[in-house]
Amino acid sequence: MNWARARANQALFGVCSKKFLRADEKHAAAPYVTLTKLEAGPMTIGVSFQIDFLRFLSASGELDPATPREAIDPELLLGLYRAMTRTRAYDGKAIALQRTGKLGTFASALGQEAIGVGIGAAMRSEDVLAPSYRDHGAQLLRGMTMVENLVYWGGDERGSDYAVPRSDFPICVPVGTQVAHAAGAAYAFKLRNEKRVAVTILGDGGASTGDFYSALNMAAVWRVPLVVVINNNQWAISTPREMESATATLAQKAVAAGVEGRQVDGNDVIAMRHVAHAAIAKARDGGGPTLIEALSYRLGDHTTADDASRYRDVEVVRREAEKEPIARLRKYLAARGLWSEEQERRLAKDCAEEVERAVAAYLATPPQAFSAMFDHLFAQLPESMRDQYEEARRFAPEDGGHG
Amino acid sequence: MAELTLVEAVNRALAHALEHDPTVLLLGEDIGVNGGVFRATLGLQQRFGSARVLDTPLAEAAIAGVAVGMAAMGLKPVMEIQFSGFIYPALDQLINHASRLRNRTRGRLSCPMVLRAPNGGGIHAPEHHSESPEAMLAHTPGLRVVIPSSPARAYGLLLAAIRDPDPVVFLEPTRLYRLFKQEVIDDGESLPLDTCFVSREGRDVTLIAWGGMLHEALAAAETLASEGVDCEVIDIATLKPLDAETILRSVEKTGRCVIVQEAARTAGFGAEIAAVIVERGLYFLQAPVRRVTGYDVVMPLARLEGQYLPSVARIADAVRKTMEAA
Numbered sequence: 077m078n079w080a081r082a083r084a085n086q087a088l089f090g091v092c093s094k095k096f097l098r099a100d101e102k103h104a105a106a107p108y109v110t111l112t113k114l115e116a117g118p119m120t121i122g123v124s125f126q127i128d129f130l131r132f133l134s135a136s137g138e139l140d141p142a143t144p145r146e147a148i149d150p151e152l153l154l155g156l157y158r159a160m161t162r163t164r165a166y167d168g169k170a171i172a173l174q175r176t177g178k179l180g181t182f183a184s185a186l187g188q189e190a191i192g193v194g195i196g197a198a199m200r201s202e203d204v205l206a207p208s209y210r211d212h213g214a215q216l217l218r219g220m221t222m223v224e225n226l227v228y229w230g231g232d233e234r235g236s237d238y239a240v241p242r243s244d245f246p247i248c249v250p251v252g253t254q255v256a257h258a259a260g261a262a263y264a265f266k267l268r269n270e271k272r273v274a275v276t277i278l279g280d281g282g283a284s285t286g287d288f289y290s291a292l293n294m295a296a297v298w299r300v301p302l303v304v305v306i307n308n309n310q311w312a313i314s315t316p317r318e319m320e321s322a323t324a325t326l327a328q329k330a331v332a333a334g335v336e337g338r339q340v341d342g343n344d345v346i347a348m349r350h351v352a353h354a355a356i357a358k359a360r361d362g363g364g365p366t367l368i369e370a371l372s373y374r375l376g377d378h379t380t381a382d383d384a385s386r387y388r389d390v391e392v393v394r395r396e397a398e399k400e401p402i403a404r405l406r407k408y409l410a411a412r413g414l415w416s417e418e419q420e421r422r423l424a425k426d427c428a429e430e431v432e433r434a435v436a437a438y439l440a441t442p443p444q445a446f447s448a449m450f451d452h453l454f455a456q457l458p459e460s461m462r463d464q465y466e467e468a469r470r471f472a473p474e475d476g477g478h479g
Numbered sequence: 480m481a482e483l484t485l486v487e488a489v490n491r492a493l494a495h496a497l498e499h500d501p502t503v504l505l506l507g508e509d510i511g512v513n514g515g516v517f518r519a520t521l522g523l524q525q526r527f528g529s530a531r532v533l534d535t536p537l538a539e540a541a542i543a544g545v546a547v548g549m550a551a552m553g554l555k556p557v558m559e560i561q562f563s564g565f566i567y568p569a570l571d572q573l574i575n576h577a578s579r580l581r582n583r584t585r586g587r588l589s590c591p592m593v594l595r596a597p598n599g600g601g602i603h604a605p606e607h608h609s610e611s612p613e614a615m616l617a618h619t620p621g622l623r624v625v626i627p628s629s630p631a632r633a634y635g636l637l638l639a640a641i642r643d644p645d646p647v648v649f650l651e652p653t654r655l656y657r658l659f660k661q662e663v664i665d666d667g668e669s670l671p672l673d674t675c676f677v678s679r680e681g682r683d684v685t686l687i688a689w690g691g692m693l694h695e696a697l698a699a700a701e702t703l704a705s706e707g708v709d710c711e712v713i714d715i716a717t718l719k720p721l722d723a724e725t726i727l728r729s730v731e732k733t734g735r736c737v738i739v740q741e742a743a744r745t746a747g748f749g750a751e752i753a754a755v756i757v758e759r760g761l762y763f764l765q766a767p768v769r770r771v772t773g774y775d776v777v778m779p780l781a782r783l784e785g786q787y788l789p790s791v792a793r794i795a796d797a798v799r800k801t802m803e804a805a
């Protein structure tokens with residue numbers, strides 16, 4: 077592949093021997109695993125691996141000259157730029173709504189827009205997404221509406237009944253569990269010979285779960301069309317990346333499952349989309365699963381219920397903010413003459429208006445009746461639950477009510 | 480003496496245990512620098528060090544599993560599960576190992592660990608954050624299950640749980656974490672783990688509840704008092720082992736009983752209490768035992784949560800019906 081490859085400091089070269097070796101006890105603190113030297117006996121190299129790190133667009137908006145042409149098609153880039161801006165406009169408004177008591181807890185994707193947008197742009201409508209709670213960037217591109225997302229975070233299950241991506245999974249809160257759903261979906265596609273791909277997104281913390289690893293392992297054994305993307309935003313609530321895993325990269329967890337693993341700059345939407353697209357195409361062609369670790373940074377609090385200033389240095393966050401994905405693409409587009417201040421103003425206005433319309437529609441959404449909690453429990457409510465249903469009706473507030 | 484919220488009382492009990500028992504250690508997600516998402520472990524890592532107050536990677540199954548290993552080797556791990564819905568990945572370790580290590584080894588190894596987790600709804604939390612899984616835990620042989628209803632009971636019962644030689648699940652009602660303050664004496668005194676508490680004395684009907692629901696039951700008792708119905712209110716506190724004597728003594732006095740439970744109805748812990756009353760106190764009863772429970776539905780998101788949770792109105796209604804019965 078003629079991709080620009082940077083052996084960034086995250087890249088890793090590891091060796092493991094067929095012999096049973098115990099790693100140095102201190103390995104957890106070190107970025108590289110050191111192998112204990114054995115006194116005697118021949119040693120042969122069994123397996124070695126390498127993790128690439130891909131970036132096309134630097135934090136200051138300079139494009140690597142080796143970037144493939146199809147990755148920088150003007151229409152494509154303008155679409156990515158608009159989608160990221162739209163995601164951020166929505167995100168900011170959702171936080172503001174929560175702050176004024178009009179929305180429940182919300183998980184911001186600030187600074188990580190390129191990951192969701194890069195994935196969403198690389199998928200086909202017939203593919204399936206199994207998202208976490210921070211993936212509205214991808215979901216909005218898939219056709220989930222802002223209103224649906226607001227309704228969900230506003231505490232109403234109807235927000236998971238997407239009108240457009242009918243087969244996409246709902247937002248997954250139990251961390252890591254969605255990876256198995258995506259693997260199962262991918263198996264269904266393979267069994268039915270459908271040219272569809274299942275894509276799932278999880279966090280760096282999620283990569284510590286057994287669900288993540290065992291699902292990846294199973295998907296590899298079955299060679300199903302699955303793409304797993306880790307949004308490594310460096311934090312799992314207050315737990316920093318290095319306390320989640322002693323591995324030098326999260327991408328290398330793919331090695332232990334027998335799938336391809338790679339790192340990409342998750343704040344470079346050009347590389348992000350390119351890598352996601354390649355992995356999805358490979359999966360569609362029967363090449364099996366890929367694990368992508370997208371390196372980014374969570375610029376906001378974990379959720380609106382969190383206060384990140386308790387556990388991390390604002391100065392570090394400020395420095396990381398300089399690498400955020402939208403400004404760097406704007407710089408590049410402007411330098412190429414593809415983007416003007418006038419276009420920027422218009423886009424900002426369009427996004428703000430779209431968000432306002434969504435908020436108005438959300439706030440005007442009539443409450444669900446009490447019966448909603450029974451209506452979708454089973455295909456058919458068992459007769460034995462009739463008395464509970466009647467009790468709920470008897471105590472339901474006149475107006476349908478908010479809980 | 481200090482006025483403390485329930486979550487502060489939990490914090491004091493943990494601090495007391497860490498200070499006086501070098502084998503005690505805490506582990507869980509975000510419990511160190513952040514002090515836990517509810518701040519139950521606030522300041523404890525600073526005070527006792529990161530070797531005894533451990534931030535773990537995100538993996539509940541492994542947290543519970545390493546706690547089993549630590550406990551078997553003479554430590555007393557107190558693990559925090561961040562929200563009730565994330566206890567489920569830990570169930571394998573709890574049910575297959577923690578609860579039965581003593582029995583499997585005929586007493587050679589044991590498992591003196593505590594699993595702490597917030598429990599229940601009522602705070603408009605996101606999906607999977609408002610579960611009440613106590614019945615499935617109480618159903619597990621070898622586990623003790625405790626749910627405090629006040630700061631003082633949280634303090635005393637948590638210390639008892641930590642000192643207990645076997646695994647204890649300690650479920651803290653999220654809704655009560657900061658609802659009210661109470662005087663708590665931080666003297667290391669524990670409360671008995673096998674006792675129900677009579678929270679309000681009365682003659683006419685026994686209202687039974689635990690955790691967050693105790694306060695709905697007490698509020699209903701107030702309402703009913705103005706109608707001339709005198710409720711006795713029992714705080715179950717320790718679901719297992721269940722103090723049947725206190726319950727039966729009360730039902731013998733009142734002849735009527737209403738059980739309030741936040742969790743879904745079917746096979747909930749209220750059913751166990753009703754069964755105990757029927758088995759051992761049937762002839763005390765002047766009316767059928769009634770349950771006021773969550774419905775047999777998935778815990779709704781915030782908007783419908785209020786219609787799911789047993790309310791004062793629903794409890795009072797059930798008590799009135801019980802009083803009407805011949």
Ligand SMILES: Cc1ncc(C[n+]2csc(CCOP(=O)(O)OP(=O)(O)O)c2C)c(N)n1
Pocket residue numbers: 210249250251252278279280281282283307309311312313374378508537539561562565568
């Ligand atoms: C199984 C499980 N345990 C705990 C939680 C509580 N929780 C929600 S998000 C989170 C951290 C997740 O971090 P990461 O996977 O890095 O994703 P991020 O939030 O950074 O996108 C935790 C512990 C949960 N939702 N699910």
Ligand SMILES: [Mg+2]
Pocket residue numbers: 279280281307308309310311312313
């Ligand atoms: Mg993260």
